[in-house]
Amino acid sequence: xxxxxxxxxxxxxxxxxxxxxxxxxxIKVGKSTNPIAHxxxxxxxxxxxxCFIKSEEPDFTFEDVCEWCATVKDDDFLKVKDAYFSTKxxxxxxxxxxxxxxxxxxxxxxxxxxxx
Numbered sequence: 728x729x730x731x732x733x734x735x736x737x738x739x740x741x742x743x744x745x746x747x748x749x750x751x752x753x754i755k756v757g758k759s760t761n762p763i764a765h766x767x768x769x770x771x772x773x774x775x776x777x778c779f780i781k782s783e784e785p786d787f788t789f790e791d792v793c794e795w796c797a798t799v800k801d802d803d804f805l806k807v808k809d810a811y812f813s814t815k816x817x818x819x820x821x822x823x824x825x826x827x828x829x830x831x832x833x834x835x836x837x838x839x840x841x842x843x
Contacts, residue, residue: 730777731810733803735770736787736795742773742807743780744814751775752811755789766804767793769811 729744742748755768771792778785787795 729810729814731773731806733799733807735774735799735803736791740774741777741781742770742810743777744773744811745776745780747779748772748776748811749814767796769807770796770799773807773811 730741732739732741734740749772752768752772755771756765759765767789771789774787774792775785777783
């Protein structure tokens with residue numbers, strides 16, 4: 728389940744969670760440990776990814792989304808969180824030693840390697 732619809736911004740809107748939404752989420756949240764910032768970023772990321780996939784122009788800004796979050800029902804926030812984390816469920820099946828190998832195999836300076 729990577730797609731969910733909730734009432735936000737005065738209408739029913741879709742949120743899509745995929746690699747694009749994950750990147751948008753990480754960009755918006757940055758290094759913040761504030762749980763409200765994470766909530767705003769997660770909603771934003773799902774809305775933006777959904778618009779992109781459907782080739783729709785977003786009719787909202789990040790500021791709009793932050794304001795809309797004040798009116799979203801708690802149950803809807805939990806559904807959004809569950810939808811997002813369902814896309815990460817596969818990570819628990821990857822052994823820790825494999826995760827470490829993958830991280831070590833990524834070159835730190837790709838520009839230098841490309842010039843060789």
